[in-house]
Amino acid sequence: MGSLKLTSIRKAFGTHEVLKGIDLEVEDGEFVIFVGPSGCGKSTLLRVIAGLEDASSGSMQIDGQEVATVPPAKRGIAMVFQSYALYPHLTVKDNMGLGLKQAGTPKPEIETRVAEASRMLSLGPYLARRPAELSGGQRQRVAIGRATVREPKLFLFDEPLSNLDAALRVQTRLEIARLHRQLKATMIYVTHDQVEAMTLADKIVVLNAGAIEQVGSPMELYNKPANTFVAGFIGSPQMNFIEADRLGDAQAKTLGIRPEHIALSREAGDWQAKIVHVEHLGADTILYLETEETGLLTVRLFGEHRFAADEIVFATPDRSRLHRFDAKDQAIA
Amino acid sequence: MAKARTSLVRTGLIHLALISYTLIALFPVFLTLVNSFKSRNAIFRDPMAIPTPSTFDLVGYKTVLAQGDFFGYFQNSMIVTVVAIALVLLFGAMAAFALSEYRFRGNLLMGLYLALGIMIPIRLGTVAILQGMVAAGLVNTLTALVLVYTAQGLPLAIFILSEFMRTVSDDLKNAGRIDGLSEYAIFFRLVLPLVRPAMATVAVFTMIPIWNDLWFPLILAPGEETKTVTLGAQMFIGQFVTNWNAVLSALSLAILPVLVLYVIFSRQLIRGITSGAVK
Numbered sequence: 010m011g012s013l014k015l016t017s018i019r020k021a022f023g024t025h026e027v028l029k030g031i032d033l034e035v036e037d038g039e040f041v042i043f044v045g046p047s048g049c050g051k052s053t054l055l056r057v058i059a060g061l062e063d064a065s066s067g068s069m070q071i072d073g074q075e076v077a078t079v080p081p082a083k084r085g086i087a088m089v090f091q092s093y094a095l096y097p098h099l100t101v102k103d104n105m106g107l108g109l110k111q112a113g114t115p116k117p118e119i120e121t122r123v124a125e126a127s128r129m130l131s132l133g134p135y136l137a138r139r140p141a142e143l144s145g146g147q148r149q150r151v152a153i154g155r156a157t158v159r160e161p162k163l164f165l166f167d168e169p170l171s172n173l174d175a176a177l178r179v180q181t182r183l184e185i186a187r188l189h190r191q192l193k194a195t196m197i198y199v200t201h202d203q204v205e206a207m208t209l210a211d212k213i214v215v216l217n218a219g220a221i222e223q224v225g226s227p228m229e230l231y232n233k234p235a236n237t238f239v240a241g242f243i244g245s246p247q248m249n250f251i252e253a254d255r256l257g258d259a260q261a262k263t264l265g266i267r268p269e270h271i272a273l274s275r276e277a278g279d280w281q282a283k284i285v286h287v288e289h290l291g292a293d294t295i296l297y298l299e300t301e302e303t304g305l306l307t308v309r310l311f312g313e314h315r316f317a318a319d320e321i322v323f324a325t326p327d328r329s330r331l332h333r334f335d336a337k338d339q340a341i342a
Numbered sequence: 343m344a345k346a347r348t349s350l351v352r353t354g355l356i357h358l359a360l361i362s363y364t365l366i367a368l369f370p371v372f373l374t375l376v377n378s379f380k381s382r383n384a385i386f387r388d389p390m391a392i393p394t395p396s397t398f399d400l401v402g403y404k405t406v407l408a409q410g411d412f413f414g415y416f417q418n419s420m421i422v423t424v425v426a427i428a429l430v431l432l433f434g435a436m437a438a439f440a441l442s443e444y445r446f447r448g449n450l451l452m453g454l455y456l457a458l459g460i461m462i463p464i465r466l467g468t469v470a471i472l473q474g475m476v477a478a479g480l481v482n483t484l485t486a487l488v489l490v491y492t493a494q495g496l497p498l499a500i501f502i503l504s505e506f507m508r509t510v511s512d513d514l515k516n517a518g519r520i521d522g523l524s525e526y527a528i529f530f531r532l533v534l535p536l537v538r539p540a541m542a543t544v545a546v547f548t549m550i551p552i553w554n555d556l557w558f559p560l561i562l563a564p565g566e567e568t569k570t571v572t573l574g575a576q577m578f579i580g581q582f583v584t585n586w587n588a589v590l591s592a593l594s595l596a597i598l599p600v601l602v603l604y605v606i607f608s609r610q611l612i613r614g615i616t617s618g619a620v621k
Contacts, residue, residue: 061516082522094513098535111522155517167513 011072011085011162011195012037013058018067020053027053029219030067035197035212040189043199044206045216045242051199052167054216058197059088059165071162082111084163087156091168093148095140095155101127102136105155119158126154129191130184146177153185157192166198170205182208203243207231215239237338240265246295248332251303258333261341265332268295268309271324273316278323282306287316298324371597378402378590385586402587405578406595409588411566415574420599422484422570423552426491430548431541433492434499435507439529441500442507443515453504459497464490465557475562482565490558495548502547506540507533542610549607553600571596 013035020028027050035041043051056062058069060081069077076084087108095104102123109119127133130150140148149169156164169185170178186209189196200206206213207227215222215230215238223235227243234240240248246268253261272278273296282298285305294314298306308324316322333341376392377385384397391397406412441453464471471490472481480486510533518528534541559573575592578585 056516059516059520061519081516081520086520088517088520090513090517092511092513094511094517096514096517096532098531107523108521155521 013163013195013197014070014073015058016068016070018054018057018069019065020050020057020062021065027219028057028064031221033214033221033224035195038193038195040196040198040209040211041214042206042210042212043197043214043216044201044203045222047201049216050219051201051216055088055165055167055197055199058163059086060084082108085161086163086165087159087161088165088167089149089152089156089169091171093140093145093152093172095148095151097140100137100139101132101143101151101154104140104151105158108155108159122158122160123154126157129157129188130154145173146181149173149181150184153188157188162195164194164196166196168200169198170200170202185209203245207243213243215242217242233340234265234332235340237263237265237334240332240334240340246307246309249303249306251306253333255302260335261333262336263334263338265334266326266330268307269311270327270330271306271308272327273308273310273314274323274325275320276323278325280306280324282322282324284316284318284320284322286318289313298322300324374590375594378587378594380587382587385590399587402585402589402591403595405585405588406591410569410574410577412571412574412592412595414567415569415571416595416599418484418568419553419570419572419596422487422491423549423600423603425484425488426495426552427545427548429488429492430495430499431545434496434544435503435534435537435541436529437496437500438503438507439533442504453500457497457501459493460501464494468557468561472561480562482563482568484563484568486562487558487568487570490562491548491552491555494551495544498547499544502544503537503540506537510536538610542607545607546604549600549603553596 013033015031015033018028018031019026031054043054045051053062057064060076060079064077068075071084071086096107099107105123105126106119109122114122123136127136130153132147132150132154135143135147135151140151143151149172152169166185170181173181182205185196185198189209198205198209210227212224213227213230214224217238222242223230223239225233230239230243234243234248237250241250244267248265248267249271251264251266253259253264256264258264280300280302282300285297285299287297288295291313292311294310294312294316296308296310296316298308300306306324335341373389377389379393379400379402380391380397381399381401384391384393384399393399437456441449441456475481475486480489514532514536515528518532523531554572555570556572556576559568559570560576563569564573571592575589575596578588578592
């Protein structure tokens with residue numbers, strides 16, 4: 010079991026309001042990711058859930074139990090930190106076992122749980138080492154192991170992959186996904202990396218300036234962004250935004266079209282454009298165009314394409330994939 | 343080649359500067375040690391000379407060991423210094439932890455107030471301290487000295503330690519909280535081991551002035567039972583006649599315990615287990 014319910018959670022530091030009334034429900038076994046630009050309050054929200062910060066107001070329930078006044082260790086949570094936060098003077102085994110020892114779990118039980126976690130994360134050979142003798146990836150696995158042995162209702166991850174290099178990041182990401190499948194535990198994960206968000210999440214919560222912009226599955230956010238912020242934040246390269254009246258759409262203020270939903274042709278199309286710059290990535294070719302109607306436009310073509318700067322081409326958007334936003338930046342259904 | 347030569351000149355100059363500073367710093371110590379092994383006549387005839395078989399004389403050490411209770415003085419100095427360091431480190435670290443870890447109203451003012459003692463010499467309050475000690479019946483006790491030295495050492499200790507404690511990762515302390523460690527356990531088991539080099543620095547800074555102090559022992563504890571080494575050595579310095587052999591021997595002996603303490607602390611300075619905690 011591990012459901013979470015937040016009701017109008019607010020958090021202010023002095024006069025500065027970091028969280029402006031967060032309402033959120035997380036079902037048992039869900040993988041929920043908080044994503045947003047730095048300073049949007051996603052880490053603060055996670056720390057409030059963990060009990061490391063007190064919310065200024067609002068209520069919070071884990072499994073239907075009000076936990077606002079319960080200390081972190083008694084909330085049935087475990088947390089993995091960006092900086093690993095391993096105890097430097099303890100061995101890997103003691104690092105993983107400390108929480109259980111503090112909770113008064115009998116020794117044999119600690120032994121079996123640590124053995125189980127270290128088997129799952131292939132940490133067996135390192136149990137007797139201290140954190141200083143491990144590589145970055147191993148340290149993060151120990152931190153994840155330390156979280157799993159507690160068998161928490163709720164796993165909290167605070168940007169766990171940010172300190173790892175690119176190759177290790179992908180590998181650890183897969184490991185976390187596998188862990189979620191095996192444990193079927195509820196996980197809440199904070200990241201600013203939308204690739205992590207899209208690949209891991211059952212449900213993404215997009216935060217901006219202390220408020221929730223949209224909650225939905227990765228594909229919902231991609232296909233039906235609720236506003237221009239979500240539309241711009243999810244998807245890479247970013248969605249193209251075009252002033253609607255330049256294209257003669259009177260109802261909408263802004264039109265959005267993703268770079269991968271624009272077709273390119275040398276012969277004919279909607280918008281005549283001059284190529285400003287081309288990026289060849291192998292799997293993709295990304296072109297930056299200058300057009301009369303839309304200004305600067307990013308286009309993403311799959312595969313390799315021979316285009317060069319200063320060429321004149323024609324771009325045609327896929328009309329069915331066009332997103333329309335009103336004067337308040339909200340999507341028009 | 344040119345590059346190698348300039349770097350050779352550079353390292354040479356650096357070494358020259360360091361060596362000359364070392365010589366200047368060690369010269370008084372050297373002079374004290376050398377002359378403590380010479381006869382009285384030899385000290386005055388040629389103070390710079392190294393003892394030769396004809397000038398070698400242990401009369402200074404014999405006087406020191408024969409007159410007065412020098413072992414007792416050493417014991418007093420040791421007790422006062424060690425207890426004061428222990429109290430300074432304990433209370434200093436606790437105050438520093440509170441100041442750096444918790445947000446509370448008046449945190450900054452509290453920090454400034456506690457650091458004020460760095461700028462105001464404690465000796466300005468000597469009269470008041472003496473009156474207080476008389477009223478409390480603590481005159482001629484080691485407790486009086488320990489209390490004064492603890493107060494004297496705390497401001498710098500809090501200042502240095504709170505800066506260091508700010509550098510201890512928040513994530514680590516939070517991990518401890520989630521694992522159910524109490525705030526005391528976080529302080530003693532997570533934070534203190536990580537700031538051990540800073541603690542050693544503070545210990546050294548605290549130790550030297552206490553060991554060398556003559557002022558407060560003279561005023562607060564001049565009795566035979568509570569004399570410290572520096573005060574004990576004073577009995578050989580008279581208005582008209584000074585027994586230099588005894589003074590130099592006493593001072594030479596006084597270097598030893600503080601040297602031992604320094605070696606202990608400086609080992610802590612070097613041995614750090616901070617690596618691998620975070621990042």
